[in-house]
Amino acid sequence: MFAYRVEVRLLPSGRVAAVFDVALTVWMVALSQYFVWRMPDPYGLWTDVDTTGRVLLAVVHVPLIARRRYPVAVCWLTCGGAAVYLTIGYYHSAITFAVALAVYSVAAYRRPRVSVPATVAANAVLLWGNRLVEPGMELAGPATAVMVALIAWAFGEATRRAAEQRATLRVLTQRLEREQEEQARRAVVREQGRIARELHDVIAHHMSVVSVQAGLGRYVFDADPPTARRTLDVIGEVAHEALDEMRRMLAMLRSSTDEAPFAEVAGLAQLDDLLARVRAAGATVDVTVTGVSARLHPGPDLCVYRIIQESLTNVLKHADPPHARMSLCWSATGLTVRVENDGAVGPVGEGYGLVGMRERARLYDGRLRADPRPGGGFEVTLELPLDEVTA
Incomplete structure (x- = not known):
């Protein structure tokens, strides 16, 4: 197992996020002004909001514009402004949403060791504001305030965890891609x-x-x-x-290896022997040859032979039942080799065999395609030009 560390900092994602935060703050300021304007106060519990109260409302809300980049500072500034606002005795519901958004932001962008103390402080501020409640709301008012803060923290924590999981997945994906590239190399x-x-x-x-x-x-x-x-x-x-x-x-080639003894030179002349071995292994192979065949140079001849060999080997390994159709189509400009089967196919990835076949085809200016067939099965097609590969 390997160890890794993921740092998640959900900074603003661009102008869209900045515009959204500004619009949200403006809307919340307007909503708070509506609350204090329509404040129901039949018992005379709260202080009328004056210029000082409106300034404090701005102090509570305006910092929320920077909540993504500086969530901790914004949370403490919002809670501090709310504490002063509530201590004077202004209507508490006007700042509840601002405090809840600040709690959500610090939970979404920071770990619990930072967000939990901020949430406790926000709860204390909201409870302090609910010391002035209408008769009959002595329990419901404070309970609602606590629930608002806790729900905001829970949503923020869930957002942070989801972001961490996405970041971890990105790291693992990048690591796997690098490993796959190294394996392919x-x-x-x-x-x-x-x-x-x-x-x-x-x-x-x-x-x-x-x-x-x-x-x-x-x-x-x-x-x-x-x-x-x-x-x-x-x-x-x-x-x-x-x-x-x-x-x-x-x-x-930039280097050579000494892992195996020299291979026997092979070509289309040995194709019948190859087909006999494949059929003896349990596969059925139908062969079609069209056009007038040409004599290939040994290199391209070996290329065609090895690609046919690898394709038929894949049929034996992956096709169920192992039945293949092979066609060699000779024309004035090129040779097209196609090996296909229509049975159920197991997982065939971008393994060493396909990598090798593509390398061989490119060596002689050819093109190789290896794809699943729409109706099931697999198909390998080699297109090899004949202008430079014929003897």
Whole structure:
């Protein structure tokens, strides 16, 4: 398990929040003025609100504009102004909502060790204001004041906890994204190593041909000049192919690994053997070939073979039942390989296999898509241009 710490500071979210707080404060000031104007006082309990009272109402309400950024200071300033206002004997209901909003804000933006003392102080202020109540309201008045403050604190605390949970979720999501990126990077490095080892054999094949042709040319150089010239042509073509493969490798690979022995060079010539192995493992594979096939360079040939191999392996691992349809469509401009199944498919993520297939396709300017099918199942499609990959 890993430890982490999340700091949550719910600062204003922009102009919308600022405008909202200003509008809310103006509305609450107007509401307090309405309360003192329509104050029912048949028993003469409260002092008439004069200029001092209106100034104190402003002192109680105006700081609420900054309640998000400075919730503790606003709460204490609001409660202090309310205490003075109530001590003079002004009507208590005019400031109840302001105190409740201050309590909510400090609970929403600060932890209980700060918000609880502020709530206790706010309760004391409201209880002090309810010392002057109408006959018959001696219990209901103070109880209502306490409930207002406690409900405000509860809503604020719930808001804070929800914000902390969202912040924690963001942190965990970012951590998981970084881990997934690192895993994908490692997968690419491992796959690059495998491709490098496989391509080593491709280059070795080219060099073997060059060696044989060079020996033949040297042997017949004097006795059969036309044959010697043909061997030089073959050497030039093979060397050009080898250089192309090396350029692609140097462009993609930054390092190589020694985790596994060199893989056997494979290609479409071994496709029948691959299909036989897959069928022997319990899968059924229907194969369709259209168009006139072309001879691929060893590198692209290996790319197509490995992608078909990985796709059929995924069918064996994830499809239920393991039934696949494979098509190879040759055209004048490219080769399209499609492997699909329509059975139930287990969870197939962006794993090492898909990463490797995409790396192989990009190496030869191809494009690979791997997506769930709308009607169920999975489909892998490789589109490979033929202008640079045919021999």
